[in-house]
Amino acid sequence: MKAPKSANDLLHGTLDALVLKTVSWGPRHGYAIARWIEQTAGDALAIEEGSLYPALYRLERRGWLQSEWGVSELGRRAKFYKLTRAGREQLKHETVQWSRFTAAVSRVLLPS
């Protein structure tokens, strides 16, 4: 009895890039990052908080994000993440990889 494969099984390895990209527009807090990705993706992606927060810690630990406590637009305590210089490099790198990868997969998958 296991869940049918969902679109999110494909998220593996892509979430980091999505988060970095989102934060590249300026500092955001976790909740806002999730909402922004989902909206931009047209609700085709679901960002689970159980995936997001570990990802944020990971990215910060690797020096790609830097966090700071602050106050959200609605006046609540929230931790804001901003992209570091290294994070910007990493984003560039991952974007290239993503393009290469999808091109390769498409060559195999799409010729009907």
Add this chain to the structure above:
Amino acid sequence: MKAPKSANDLLHGTLDALVLKTVSWGPRHGYAIARWIEQTAGDALAIEEGSLYPALYRLERRGWLQSEWGVSELGRRAKFYKLTRAGREQLKHETVQWSRFTAAVSRVLLPS
């Protein structure tokens, strides 16, 4: 000391579709499937045997592939996999998912 993120970290959840697609051209044995994917992808993907064979068992167990021992083009014992009717449905389904997913990710990632 861990390997830097490679293109293969993105493979997650995609290998199944690649295999199904490859076999959709006609029965193939495991080794040939790996070579075909790599060539078609222009060597941008590396199909590790330690990933491939478990994937083949998985797909057969789920009823999407059917296997039969035979003899390869070079006269060696080889196990040939062919796509079942259910497998063909699954391939169609996964292809749609893949398109949706990449479109969604691109919307987030690509606006420079």
Add this chain to the structure above:
DNA sequence: ACGGGACACCTTGATTTTCTGGGTATCCAG
């Protein structure tokens, strides 16, 4: 006044997939 929902954070354990690094055996070329 109270309930529900949105906001915003976090943790634990299970699940799944892939990778690493082995191993077997045959055949052919140099």
Add this chain to the structure above:
DNA sequence: CTGGATACCCAGAAAATCAAGGTGTCCCGT
């Protein structure tokens, strides 16, 4: 006769995501 290609397989580790829970605040509708 040694190495490389063909062709299969397995065990254990690593990594990421998911499911499902939890905390607390604030606001809106009734």
